[in-house]
Amino acid sequence: MAFNFGATGGAGATNPTGAFGGFGTTTTTAGPAFSFSAPTNTGTTGLFGATQNKGFGFGTGFGTATGTGTGLGTGLGTGLGFGGFSTQQQTSLGVLYSQPTQAPSQCNQLINTASALSAPTLLGDERDAILAKWNQLQAFWGTGKGYFNNNIAPVDFTQENPFCRFKAVGYSCMPNNKDEDGLVVLVFNRKETDIRSQQQQLVESLHKILGGNQTLSVNVEGVRTMPDDQTEVIIYVVERSPNGTSRRVPATTLYAHFEQANIKTSLQQLGVTMSMARTELSPAQIKQLLQNAPAGVDPIIWEQAKVDNPDPEKLIPVPMVGFKELLRRLKVQDQMTKQHQTRLDIISEDISELQKNQTTTMAKIAQYKRKLMDLSHRTLQVLIKQEIQRKSGYAIQADEEQLRVQLDTIQCELNAPTQFKGRLNELMSQIRMQNHFGAVRAEEKYYIDADLLREIKQHLKQQQEGLSHLISIIKDDLEDIKLIEHGLNESIPIRGSIFS
Numbered sequence: 001m002a003f004n005f006g007a008t009g010g011a012g013a014t015n016p017t018g019a020f021g022g023f024g025t026t027t028t029t030a031g032p033a034f035s036f037s038a039p040t041n042t043g044t045t046g047l048f049g050a051t052q053n054k055g056f057g058f059g060t061g062f063g064t065a066t067g068t069g070t071g072l073g074t075g076l077g078t079g080l081g082f083g084g085f086s087t088q089q090q091t092s093l094g095v096l097y098s099q100p101t102q103a104p105s106q107c108n109q110l111i112n113t114a115s116a117l118s119a120p121t122l123l124g125d126e127r128d129a130i131l132a133k134w135n136q137l138q139a140f141w142g143t144g145k146g147y148f149n150n151n152i153a154p155v156d157f158t159q160e161n162p163f164c165r166f167k168a169v170g171y172s173c174m175p176n177n178k179d180e181d182g183l184v185v186l187v188f189n190r191k192e193t194d195i196r197s198q199q200q201q202l203v204e205s206l207h208k209i210l211g212g213n214q215t216l217s218v219n220v221e222g223v224r225t226m227p228d229d230q231t232e233v234i235i236y237v238v239e240r241s242p243n244g245t246s247r248r249v250p251a252t253t254l255y256a257h258f259e260q261a262n263i264k265t266s267l268q269q270l271g272v273t274m275s276m277a278r279t280e281l282s283p284a285q286i287k288q289l290l291q292n293a294p295a296g297v298d299p300i301i302w303e304q305a306k307v308d309n310p311d312p313e314k315l316i317p318v319p320m321v322g323f324k325e326l327l328r329r330l331k332v333q334d335q336m337t338k339q340h341q342t343r344l345d346i347i348s349e350d351i352s353e354l355q356k357n358q359t360t361t362m363a364k365i366a367q368y369k370r371k372l373m374d375l376s377h378r379t380l381q382v383l384i385k386q387e388i389q390r391k392s393g394y395a396i397q398a399d400e401e402q403l404r405v406q407l408d409t410i411q412c413e414l415n416a417p418t419q420f421k422g423r424l425n426e427l428m429s430q431i432r433m434q435n436h437f438g439a440v441r442a443e444e445k446y447y448i449d450a451d452l453l454r455e456i457k458q459h460l461k462q463q464q465e466g467l468s469h470l471i472s473i474i475k476d477d478l479e480d481i482k483l484i485e486h487g488l489n490e491s492i493p494i495r496g497s498i499f500s
Contacts, residue, residue, distance in 0.1 A: 109155075113139075116146030116155045117163070139163040142322060159322040160296040166322055167297060169305035170329065171315040175280045182236040182248035183221060183278040184255055188271045192225040195233060199223070202270070206235065209266045210257070215240050216249075225339070227331035234278070251277035286316070294319045 115121075116135045120128045131147065135157075138144035142159035159166060177183050188195060195202065199220060206218045221234040237249040255277035257263060267275065281289070293302035297319050305317040320326055396404075414421050448456075 112148065112152060112155050113146070113161070116148035120146075120148035122147050122150060136163070140165050142166060162296050162298075164296065164321065167301075168320045168326075169297070169301060169317050170320050171305075171309060172318045173314055174286070174316050175278050176314075177251070177278050177280055179250050179252055179277075179279045180248060181279075182251050182254060183234055184236065184251055184258065185276045185278050186233045186235060186267070186272050187226065187274045188231045188233060189229070189273050190231055190271050191229050192223060192231045195223055195231045202233070205270055209263060209270075210237065225335060227328065227335055230273070251279050289316070296321065 116132075117139060118132060120131045120135065122128060122131060135146040135148070135155075138146060138157045139161055140163055142157060142161065142164035144157050146155040146157055148155070158164075203218045203220065207216065210216055210218065217238045217240070219236055219238060221236055223234075224232045226232050236251075237254055238246050239249055240246040255275065258267060258275050290306055293299040302317070302319075306312075309315055309317060320329065413419050416422065
């Protein structure tokens, strides 16, 4: 089943090998496909020859798929590209897997699934109950086949079935590029180093694919590493007119050209695994995209995901089905984390270099200031000597005499005890006193480290315990001495009586 938006043509049409928006490899699902303006199930040619319905669906940013359309991005948190709009077909918001034109009706699919999970009649005895539990376990896991009747083909359980438990909803960035920007994403099955080393040859090859028209020039907007040794290359084409003006080829037009069969074959030879036009979603498309829950996702969970969206203006909820999709998003997140860390390291190196340059510049500025002051003094001395030589032998002029009088007056005012010089001396003395008192106060203050204070307390405590023990020993010795004296005093009279 393709994860599209809208309703597919035919009341009972389903897709046993459709894609859930590009999330892993899938087979049969039981549920309606959604698409804009109800496309029929005749199908159109996919990006690489796979038959598919051109509906909206999640894709390249959220799973790996063989059939491709344009998708809601190429990686978590890096923006979401989506298909080009045209008048002949609907725009695809995701990579859809191949969809056959013949499929069992949805009603029969649901009935078969219910029979396989609740009341299989394969063996006709109590073992059918065990088989039902086994089918339920497979449905919960999202893999296997559910046998329920000898005359009916078994039900294929995929991760898109509504009973699969390994589902979640994440968020990815919506694209913000205009169609006029002409950005088209090409995903190469090659490493980034190979792409960058052969970028010029790649541009020339793309130019040849576009017909080698001299009025067209291919430009690379950016190159980004993707998981599994893949590389995303964003390009745009500039068309120059004979009058000298230029414009970018719209993204939808360029993408439609890449969708042609012969062009796709040439792109495959270059190593392109998928392509998409990166343009923004219109409000109507976003509303239609969020209106119905994706196939296999509980509507309650989908509504809660829309409520919990941290930034509805920039992020859009995206279903994650199965461990493969979770692993893919984890790889993308690790890749983006490495890129962010690399960028932070580059910024840190730039900051360190700027700090070094700033230090060097400040030192040079200080040096130049000293040099300027020295040159100013030397220039003043030269002017003084030159003026003295020029005025040598001439009498003092009136303006010079007036200037001398003004200088003498200023000197007297400065030297007057009650004027500026006295006040300056008083201020200087106060400053010296404050500095002296501050130094004295600073000397009186002391601080003891906490560890050192704890050691001092421990040492004093040990000294106190030693003194207490010594005092107890002295007391015991005094008591012994008293006993000895008492014994001696009692023995002296006895001896005296004996000798007498």
